[in-house]
Amino acid sequence: MAEHHFHLTAQWKGGLFGEGQISVGNLVSTVSVPPEMNGPGIGTNPDEMLVGAAATCYLITLAAVLENRGIIPVDITLESEGVVTVEGNKPCFDKIIHRPAIVLENDATEEQLHTVAVLAERAEKACMISKAIHGNVKVTVEANVMVKV
Known part of the structure; x- marks a missing residue:
């Protein structure tokens, strides 16, 4: 049986409505709570x-x-x-x-x-x-x- 591993690293600043960074494979993005949920909507x-x-x-x-x-x-x-x-x-x-x-x-x-x-x-x-x-x-x-x- 083959087993594949995928790794993500993340960093966060602030409280619930702060922002963070993620990196997984070729994807690097800023993340935050979406505006639909009253967040700042920064990145994904x-x-x-x-x-x-x-x-x-x-x-x-x-x-x-x-x-x-x-x-x-x-x-x-x-x-x-x-x-x-x-x-x-x-x-x-x-x-x-x-x-x-x-x-x-x-x-x-x-x-x-x-x-x-x-x-x-x-x-x-x-x-x-x-x-x-x-x-x-x-x-x-x-x-x-x-x-x-």
């Missing part, structure tokens, strides 16, 4: 990073799932949205919605379009980050599969 924040982790994992998994079926799209774009609710002082990361737009060659059949839509759903279930947050954060896919114009 854990909410954006969770959406980013889920989105990039899903995108890579989607490309792999399609390739495993012999399908190489012309293009895949992705918009992902994270939804956080706050009751009283308690924020809860409720859900992530992935909205991939998958473009196939203009000779793709209706059956191929349907297959790709099904595979877009399957990719979410195969994604390592989706598996890690399963049971805590709902992840859904709203795929738009189309042919190149």
Whole structure:
């Protein structure tokens, strides 16, 4: 069994509404509480990073799932949205919605379009980050599969 380790270093100054720095792999960023939660909104924040982790994992998994079926799209774009609710002082990361737009060659059949839509759903279930947050954060896919114009 292979085991991979990923290391992050962090530094923080101030209280809740201070700011920090993180470094992990090729990512170096300032971090703070987001403005939506009355923070300074400097750099990124854990909410954006969770959406980013889920989105990039899903995108890579989607490309792999399609390739495993012999399908190489012309293009895949992705918009992902994270939804956080706050009751009283308690924020809860409720859900992530992935909205991939998958473009196939203009000779793709209706059956191929349907297959790709099904595979877009399957990719979410195969994604390592989706598996890690399963049971805590709902992840859904709203795929738009189309042919190149």
